[in-house]
Amino acid sequence: MSKIVTPAIERQMKINKRRPVGYIASPFKEAWRRLARNKTAVAGLIVIAIFIIVAIIAPWITKYDPTAQDYSCTLQPPSAEHIFGTDNYGRDIFSRIVYGARVSLPIGLLCAICSLVTGGVIGIVAAYFGGLFEDIIMRLCDIIQAIPPMLLAIAVLAALGNGIDKMIIANTIALIPLYARISRAAIYTVKENDYIEAGRAIGAGNLRLMFKHMLPNALGPIIVTTTFGVAGCILVVSSLSYLGLGITAPTPEWGSMLSNAREFLTSAPYYIIIPGVMIMITVFAINLFGDGLRDALDPRLK
Amino acid sequence: MEDYILRTENLRTYFSVPAGYLHAVDNVSIKIKRGTTLGVVGESGCGKSTLGRTVLHLTPVTGGKVWYNDRDISKLKKREIHELRREMQMIFQDPYSSLNPRMDITALIGEPMDIYHLHSNKKEREEHVKELMDLVGLAPRFARSYPHELDGGRRQRIGIARALSLDPSFIVCDEPVSALDVSIQAQILNILMDIQEQKKLTYMFITHDLSVVRHISDEICVMYLGRIVEQCEAKELFRTPLHPYTQALLAAIPSPDLDKKGELQIIKGEVTSPVNPPKCCRFASRCPFAAEKCHNEEPSLRDVGDSHLCACFKVQGEI
Amino acid sequence: MGNNDNLLELKNVIVHYETQDGVVEAVNNVSFSLKKGESLGMVGETGAGKTTIALTIMGLLPKPPAHVIRGEIRFKGENLFDKSVKQMRAIRGNDISMIFQDPMTALNPVLTVGDQIAEVVRLHNKMTKAEALDKAKEMLKTVGIPEERVSDYPHQFSGGMKQRVVIAIALACNPELLIADEPTTALDVTIQAQVLQSIKELKEKMGTSLIFITHDFGIVANICEKCAVIYAGEIIEMGTVEQVFRHPSHPYTIGLFESIPKLDGDEERLKPIPGLMSDPMDLPQYCSFYDRCMRRCDSCKNGEPAVVDLGDGHIVKCKLFESNGNAEGGQE
DSSP, rough: OOOOOOHHHHHHEEEEESSSSSOOOOOHHHHHHHHHHHHHHHHHHHHHHHHHHHTHHHHHHHHOOOOOOOOGGOOSSSSSSTTHHHHTTTOOOHHHHHHHHHHHHHHHHHHHHHHHHHHHHHHHHHHHHHHHHHHHHHHHHHHHSSSOOHHHHHHHHHHSSSOOOOOOOHHHHHHHHHHHHHHHHHHHHTTTTTHHHHHTTOOOOOHHHHIIIIIHHHHHHHHHHHHHHHHHHHHHHHHHHTTTOSSSSTSSOOOHHHHHHHTTTOOHHHHHHHHHHHHHHHHHHHHHHHHHHHHHHGGOOO | OOEEEEEEEEEEEEEEEEEEEEEEEEOOOOOOEEEEEEEEEEEEESHHHHHHHHHHSOOOOOEEEETTTTTEEOOOOOHHHHHTTTTTEEEOOOTTTTSOOSSSSSHHHHHHHTTTTSSSSHHHHHHHHHHHHHTTOOGGGGTOOGGGGGGEEEEEEHHHHHHHTTSSSSSEEEEETTSSSSHHHHHHHHHHHHHHHHHTOOOEEEOHHHHHHHHHHHHHEETTEEOOOOOEEEEHHHHHHHHHHHHHHHTTOOOSOTTOOOOOOOOOSSSOBBBOOOOOOOOTTOOOOOOOHHHHSSSOOOOOOOOEOOOOOOTTTTT | OGGGGEEEEEEEEEEEETTTEEEEEEEEEEEEEETTOOOEEEEEETTTTTHHHHHHTTOOOOTTTTEEEEEEEEETTTGGGSOOHHHHHHBBBTTTEEEEHHHHHSSSSOHHHHHHEEEHHHHSSSSOOOHHHHHHHHOOOOOOOGGGGGGGGGGGGEEEEEEEEEEHHHHHHOEEEEESHHHHTTOHHHHHHHHHHHHHHHHHTOOOOOOOOOOEEHHHHHSSSSSEEEEEEEEEEEEEEEEEEEOOSSSSHHHHHSSSSSSSOOOSOOOOOOOOSTTSOOOOSOTTTGGGGGSOOOOGSSSSOOOEEOOOTTTOOOOOGTTTTTTTTTTO
């Protein structure tokens, strides 16, 4: 009796023919393959990619200067001339949206990265050493987290004054406790693993144990929180701009555009809808991508 | 005078738990001759792993003394412990969890060399890694593989190569074959014995499996609840087990030999708690021979002839 | 051999796992039968497919990825693959029970052990809660746990006691077949001896048939009458314990016996089986043990070996015995 060949085996044999003998996918390729299979995550990734490309090639795809005012055509509804219409100063909304992506996206990213690095290190060190040191750090985080992030950011901006740099600082401070908490929890799940003790047995020092043995294995949840963090930051920046804090006119920024459009809610609804929808799409896309990334990085969900 | 590489005297390791102190290792005195293997057997929770870890300074010493090459190492500074690690290494039980899954084989085996700056250039390091892979029987094509792509036997070979990379003279093997299948287990045991001969290593071999420990050890000590209850030369222990616990342990192993099968001998009860143990023989509550004295006094480990040590009043002729 | 004596009969069962990385050929053409009251020990290494065979009989295969490609499982003459989900649920726990390897995770930590035993009893019998609890007390007594402990929670029991509670649950409905999947691997030897003793006594008292999955030949010798050696999803040798242990015939079985460190005897080195089990995602078209076999010859590469009966039901799947049927090892 010879071996049973099912359709699934035939398919596999075709794949095996394409791959060299002894083919082993690296963990990164493996994760990428799983991500690529997740349709919603890929959709999110494509949207994010389009936004980034648009932001980069902004000068070539816009007809108008985003800050150029033209009082001859204010509050024009979308037309062939101005596809997204114009605002109350006669500025082209499409140009402002496109240039706005150059502000909103990097700010979101930068805030997330800054808070990730500081919060992450604090969390890892706290989890590694434990004891009183950890208690003090975590109680400090509790205190900061007790204040709503919006309120905290407003307070910091009020103290430091307006500006993109200050906006990033404010956001970072508000987010540090979140990252500290997440990375502390992530380190805790790997801290008791045998390979940490094995590392100690071969004489590895604290830094090596923390950043070479613990961090790479705890990276999954941290990366995912970061993607959600980017989305959160864009929202906070937009909200602050909406309140008139942070980004100052005439810099195009999606949140401040929303804020300006408030007065024309009834007369020119497109003016408020377009930046609103843009923020929504971006946050949605990043969240989808983050969701997919979490699954892709978890080898158990094969 | 005998040449002992490692000696402990009344070594104690206690852990603080809510209910008091957990006596993981309690007044253990062992001596290991250079180039030999001391087997440490016992059931889970008897403190055998803690003993190994304490000797290596992975768990702090609560009391007592440890000598390595006649140097007291029970109270060392961080720097000195770091230097000592070059000579004392450990092979871990579970090759699935004791290797960092994000590092490939070359990185895993090479890491100890990096920590101690063994090699000044990459080529030397690469050569050394290759040499070690060859020694433990790992084909060169696995150099860039990750642990999760390999089976248990190959993973344990990585663990052995890693422990050997600093050229130590003493290795604690903590159940190195317990997670492996019998056919693979035999491969790994043979490798460990070959390497011992080649490099004149001294092993402390911790296991719960009596047949494995018999095979690899020169001397065996049996632990029960943190104490050594019997210690002697390996063959002697199997020929004339004296302590009732050792006898029970041997009788409980189901034998694949049909002629020796018969009812398994069963000792009643389970291991009692190692937290705040009472001052009496720790096996008394399960012992079929327990007399009143056993419940009131603690027997000490004494030579009962031919350097066969046993901690039992009955064997010592006191009851 | 009349079909009617057989409580359980597997015929050419093939099970594949179809995963993203390929097809795992977990169970390949497995056939065996078990009479009422008989006990079969299934021995094999990690990944040999022992647990998959057990799950297939229980109807608990995770589908997908698992697919039953072919074969039938007859339990009391009826094919289990034809049963509906609901019918299988009625059979599980009542007619066929299973004990899993890890007693620590098999019990629900928020229910008392009495409730957990009573739950199984009430699922399969019309009984009041009080009656079911009485039955639970009785079952605890049978496995050697004082009945006062019926209202204790799992964490109040030690490992060996927990495994006995699991056995009590499995036997509560007087099943005709008990499948034990490495029930003592997580336990210490002295505790293992206690649990094995309980299983042995209960089996004799209740007349339950038993399939005992393990990697330890010693356990099989102690509690089973028949023994099947599994390699790469196939039964490569099967017979009574006497036949297999006194006259191991397949080179793999012989190799396994030789690689066990003995408690007596003076061998200096162990004789391991070289190499590793072949990848179940890429099994060869010929004997799957070929690469590791000490007695292989050229003819071994010509297709799969046939199942040869060496006499009195001692079967072996190896080319060495194909040509000379009863010549080697046949005379007992």
